[in-house]
Amino acid sequence: MILRAVLSHYRRHPLQLLALWLILTLATALWSGVWSLTGQARDSMTAGDSQLSGRQQVVRSDGAPVTVADFASLRRHGLCVFPWLQVATDDARGQVVGIDPLAMACSRGAATGSGFSMDGQPFVDIAEAAERAASGHSATLRLYVTKGDASLPEGWQRQGDPGGLSTGELSDSFLLNLDALGLLVVLVSALLIRSVYTLGLAQRRESLGLLERYGVTRRRLRLHLLLELMVLAALGVVPGYLLGQGLADVLAGGFGAALGNLFETDLLATGESLTGFLVTLVMMILVVLWCGLDLLRGNAGRTRSKAHPVMGAVLILAGMVLVVPAQSLVTVFLGTGLVLAGAGLMTPALLGWCLSPSPHMPPLKLWRRRELGVLAGRLALPLVALQLAAGTVIAVHALVSTFEGTFHEWLDQRLAGDVFVEVPEGKPLAPAATWLESQDGVAQWHPVLRGAAGLGMNGENRQVDLMATDTTSTLIRQWSLLASVSQPWQALADGDVLVNEQLARRQDLKPGSQLTLVIADKERVVEVVGVYADYGRPAGEVLVDTRHLPDGFVSGFRSLTIDLADGSGGVSRSDLVAGLEAAWQVGSLQVRDNETIHRLATRIFDQTFALTRSISYLTLLLAGVALLMTGWVVLRSRAWYFGLLSAWGLTHRQRRQTITMLTAEFMVAIWVAALPVGIALTWVLVDRINPVAFGWTLPMAIYPGYWLELLLLFGLAAVVVGWLASSGRTEAPVQAPRLDGGQER
Amino acid sequence: MVTSVNVSGLSKSYNTGSGAVPVFLDLSFQLAAGESLALTGPSGSGKSTLLNILCGVEGVDDGSMQVLGRDGATLTADQWAGLRRRRVGVVFQDSNLMPAMTLEENVKLRADLAGRSFGPVRDWLARLGLAGLEQRYPDQVSGGQRQRAALAMVFAMGPDLVLADEPTGSLDRHTARDVADALFHWQRTQGCGLILATHDLALAERCDRRLDLAEGGQG
Ligand SMILES: Nc1ncnc2c1ncn2[C@@H]1O[C@H](COP(=O)(O)OP(=O)(O)OP(=O)(O)O)[C@@H](O)[C@H]1O
Ligand SMILES: [Mg+2]
Numbered sequence: 005m006i007l008r009a010v011l012s013h014y015r016r017h018p019l020q021l022l023a024l025w026l027i028l029t030l031a032t033a034l035w036s037g038v039w040s041l042t043g044q045a046r047d048s049m050t051a052g053d054s055q056l057s058g059r060q061q062v063v064r065s066d067g068a069p070v071t072v073a074d075f076a077s078l079r080r081h082g083l084c085v086f087p088w089l090q091v092a093t094d095d096a097r098g099q100v101v102g103i104d105p106l107a108m109a110c111s112r113g114a115a116t117g118s119g120f121s122m123d124g125q126p127f128v129d130i131a132e133a134a135e136r137a138a139s140g141h142s143a144t145l146r147l148y149v150t151k152g153d154a155s156l157p158e159g160w161q162r163q164g165d166p167g168g169l170s171t172g173e174l175s176d177s178f179l180l181n182l183d184a185l186g187l188l189v190v191l192v193s194a195l196l197i198r199s200v201y202t203l204g205l206a207q208r209r210e211s212l213g214l215l216e217r218y219g220v221t222r223r224r225l226r227l228h229l230l231l232e233l234m235v236l237a238a239l240g241v242v243p244g245y246l247l248g249q250g251l252a253d254v255l256a257g258g259f260g261a262a263l264g265n266l267f268e269t270d271l272l273a274t275g276e277s278l279t280g281f282l283v284t285l286v287m288m289i290l291v292v293l294w295c296g297l298d299l300l301r302g303n304a305g306r307t308r309s310k311a312h313p314v315m316g317a318v319l320i321l322a323g324m325v326l327v328v329p330a331q332s333l334v335t336v337f338l339g340t341g342l343v344l345a346g347a348g349l350m351t352p353a354l355l356g357w358c359l360s361p362s363p364h365m366p367p368l369k370l371w372r373r374r375e376l377g378v379l380a381g382r383l384a385l386p387l388v389a390l391q392l393a394a395g396t397v398i399a400v401h402a403l404v405s406t407f408e409g410t411f412h413e414w415l416d417q418r419l420a421g422d423v424f425v426e427v428p429e430g431k432p433l434a435p436a437a438t439w440l441e442s443q444d445g446v447a448q449w450h451p452v453l454r455g456a457a458g459l460g461m462n463g464e465n466r467q468v469d470l471m472a473t474d475t476t477s478t479l480i481r482q483w484s485l486l487a488s489v490s491q492p493w494q495a496l497a498d499g500d501v502l503v504n505e506q507l508a509r510r511q512d513l514k515p516g517s518q519l520t521l522v523i524a525d526k527e528r529v530v531e532v533v534g535v536y537a538d539y540g541r542p543a544g545e546v547l548v549d550t551r552h553l554p555d556g557f558v559s560g561f562r563s564l565t566i567d568l569a570d571g572s573g574g575v576s577r578s579d580l581v582a583g584l585e586a587a588w589q590v591g592s593l594q595v596r597d598n599e600t601i602h603r604l605a606t607r608i609f610d611q612t613f614a615l616t617r618s619i620s621y622l623t624l625l626l627a628g629v630a631l632l633m634t635g636w637v638v639l640r641s642r643a644w645y646f647g648l649l650s651a652w653g654l655t656h657r658q659r660r661q662t663i664t665m666l667t668a669e670f671m672v673a674i675w676v677a678a679l680p681v682g683i684a685l686t687w688v689l690v691d692r693i694n695p696v697a698f699g700w701t702l703p704m705a706i707y708p709g710y711w712l713e714l715l716l717l718f719g720l721a722a723v724v725v726g727w728l729a730s731s732g733r734t735e736a737p738v739q740a741p742r743l744d745g746g747q748e749r
Numbered sequence: 750m751v752t753s754v755n756v757s758g759l760s761k762s763y764n765t766g767s768g769a770v771p772v773f774l775d776l777s778f779q780l781a782a783g784e785s786l787a788l789t790g791p792s793g794s795g796k797s798t799l800l801n802i803l804c805g806v807e808g809v810d811d812g813s814m815q816v817l818g819r820d821g822a823t824l825t826a827d828q829w830a831g832l833r834r835r836r837v838g839v840v841f842q843d844s845n846l847m848p849a850m851t852l853e854e855n856v857k858l859r860a861d862l863a864g865r866s867f868g869p870v871r872d873w874l875a876r877l878g879l880a881g882l883e884q885r886y887p888d889q890v891s892g893g894q895r896q897r898a899a900l901a902m903v904f905a906m907g908p909d910l911v912l913a914d915e916p917t918g919s920l921d922r923h924t925a926r927d928v929a930d931a932l933f934h935w936q937r938t939q940g941c942g943l944i945l946a947t948h949d950l951a952l953a954e955r956c957d958r959r960l961d962l963a964e965g966g967q968g
Contacts, residue, residue: 653834
């Protein structure tokens with residue numbers, strides 16, 4: 005009976021019930037969607053990563069070839085290391101690979117069949133391969149560990165990824181940003197649910213008070229309200245979850261396809277299981293409890309939240325103090341959370357203050373300002389939610405645009421040249437060089453050597469990666485440097501060095517800095533003449549000219565980047581590979597087609613960008629819908645006063661203009677408030693999270709053109725709402741229903 | 750005699766789901782300039798409806814009317830709005846003030862819309878006994894004070910005709926008399942027409958004439 009009385013409110017306001025249910029459902033959809041997308045993206049990336057490089061070669065730091073004794077010593081060190089003995093076959097073009105199934109048993113990820121199914125080489129037991137090697141066939145022994153294994157003992161290092169094109173770190177950066185976005189989505193939607201709910205409660209205050217006067221105890225009333233909310237939430241969770249999954253599947257479809265293409269395998273396990281649902285459920289329960297907390301504390305339906313501008317400012321300051329010098333991600337996230345919370349607390353009051361009228365304003369303008377103050381107070385929660393959502397959209401757009409530009413440029417630089425060939429272990433460059441020189445179809449080529457170097461800094465010796473190449477080559481001269489002295493390429497050719505961004509940041513190196521470079525135990529003091537971007541690799545790297553390498557230098561990895569001549573004179577790829585194989589007398593070469601890699605890498609990231617954008621837009625949409633719904637309720641409650649304008653002689657058009665102005669000013673104010681949030685979030689994403697997590701940063705850019713687009717969107721929403729609010733039978737205030745609460749300010 | 754309002758043969762019915770419900774049929778009356786008329790009748794007899802018709806926010810089915818010399822049949826919605834803005838003041842039972850504005854700002858807004866200067870605004874408030882309350886918001890003053898502020902708004906706009914719908918309906922007897930005193934005093938000195946809908950017979954007595962809508966006849 006009481007329940008029926010409690011619920012009777014919704015019989016008169018079915019739209020409100022629908023709105024509450026809708027917002028619960030949409031929020032659930034967004035949570036489960038984001039959760040599932042992030043999960044899928046992470047799975048895909050991890051799967052791709054292990055497919056591409058589930059194993060990693062380890063080499064001696066001194067560059068000497070590894071021996072069976074080394075294998076044994078690494079094993080004793082507790083590493084899951086396994087040998088790979090490559091032995092030439094009798095016809096000198098083929099080879100067999102000896103592996104040790106027993107040794108590989110310790111590695112879960114890289115099982116015999118899948119992890120090593122490369123090059124179509126026959127695998128044999130290592131004992132058999134060793135026999136062949138003993139009988140005079142040329143052989144190379146390599147040692148592998150699974151990626152992510154424990155640290156290596158002194159004197160050992162992991163072989164760098166050939167050519168440095170690991171997209172893993174970029175992916176990690178994006179996953180991290182996706183996680184941050186997910187957190188924000190939860191925050192924003194929780195705010196929205198609460199705002200729609202409290203607004204509804206405010207309207208029911210009178211009827212609830214009536215029930216109380218009829219003798220229903222306050223406790224029972226609250227219990228019923230809580231029950232009602234929980235039932236509604238339960239009704240929203242299931243369809244919301246399903247909607248979110250559907251959404252994620254649609255969005256992720258292309259993403260999985262692109263990744264699958266790159267790694268030639270099915271990667272996406274669709275149909276996120278129970279965990280996703282449980283997480284969504286738990287979040288919903290938390291939010292419902294948050295709403296219910298007010299009920300239990302007995303200030304149900306108090307819409308006018310007190311302004312806490314001072315508290316907000318304190319939180320923002322505290323957040324800044326945390327974020328600016330932050331060295332860990334947790335601190336960055338925490339600080340950002342504080343800043344956002346502070347912005348949320350401050351905005352309604354700040355808006356009220358900024359929009360406070362001056363005494364000499366024309367009265368009608370003053371009226372608008374005062375009504376704006378009312379709106380800002382009553383719509384504080386959805387306003388802040390929309391502000392944060394718009395800020396997020398701005399930040400995501402800036403990040404993605406910057407990322408896109410930078411990434412493409414970087415990829416272009418790194419994948420210059422048509423073909424990338426790995427120089428077989430132990431083979432000299434000379435035969436290939438001779439053959440390449442003789443080919444008219446080869447426009448230009450240059451070798452790249454990779455190895456290790458020591459960096460003498462303040463008395464300590466630090467290992468970094470070394471890249472050596474012919475620095476007069478056009479293939480590297482087109483790189484755009486992040487910072488440099490005036491003639492970097494000349495200086496480089498003369499023996500100075502370039503460093504990558506990671507190293508520059510870690511060691512605080514700038515163009516002009518001196519450092520002691522130790523290559524093959526020979527020390528040399530060099531000047532840093534420039535810093536280059538290097539998103540693909542975590543390690544610090546020094547770039548030197550090949551001619552300045554000391555004699556004892558042993559490269560860990562050598563490659564050739566070859567540019568084929570255009571048009572009819574060009575040699576075909578297969579001819580090129582065959583020619584090089586013959587020159588080196590090997591059975592098969594590791595050849596990479598730069599264009600394909602470029603295309604695929606671009607596709608992965610395009611898809612990731614699209615994903616991030618969709619999530620931020622969905623959040624914006626949700627926030628927008630919530631603001632429309634709550635705004636609608638508030639505007640309806642002002643209908644009498646809008647009607648007064650008509651009674652006082654404003655024509656229909658004038659009244660419509662005035663009200664539309666009001667809603668427009670409100671939306672523009674939110675837009676303005678969203679800008680600093682957007683810029684701050686962009687800065688955090690670009691300038692804090694990336695350097696802290698990955699050692700490099702992206703140029704910070706803002707996109708005012710996009711802001712204007714967003715403004716247009718906001719303006720459009722304002723016009724629609726203003727039009728709706730000024731329509732209907734508000735023209736005859738005499739007929740307007742009595743107001744809830746009367747003379748509300 | 751100059752007439753403020755001239756109504757003849759007016760009929761009005763509302764269309765509801767169950768067909769047309771007549772409110773009044775063939776209603777005729779006149780109001781001279783400077784005259785006051787009390788509209789009485791039981792609840793639902795059409796007092797508010799008639800006031801709405803007279804200020805142009807409600808249409809009629811039949812009959813003719815002149816308001817301040819303008820023919821109601823030819824006035825467009827915008828012309829009606831113009832009349833309300835400068836020449837016809839409206840007072841409701843309550844909620845006459847914009848809640849987010851102070852009393853003074855409310856009166857200024859009304860004066861501004863009517864194209865009057867702000868000069869006498871404080872004066873009006875003071876004369877209605879609201880001196881010192883100018884900077885209060887409507888929810889910070891009593892109901893009687895609110896209604897007096899509503900009158901100040903009407904006075905500040907300087908209309909030729911005032912339509913008041915139970916202006917003292919939510920006030921106690923004593924306060925109601927104060928407000929009515931102010932209204933009648935001003936109306937007589939300004940020579941302005943007044944039509945006042947009320948349930949309060951004492952208040953109706955104070956008007957020059959009375960039109961009882963239940964009887965549907967002439968005043
Ligand atoms: N918009 C409307 N639609 C349908 N019927 C209406 C509408 N407005 C008023 N009515 C009806 O018209 C009749 C007259 O209403 P009105 O408000 O004019 O009465 P009133 O004399 O002012 O009553 P009260 O003294 O209670 O204020 C009533 O029966 C009412 O139900
Ligand atoms: Mg009435």
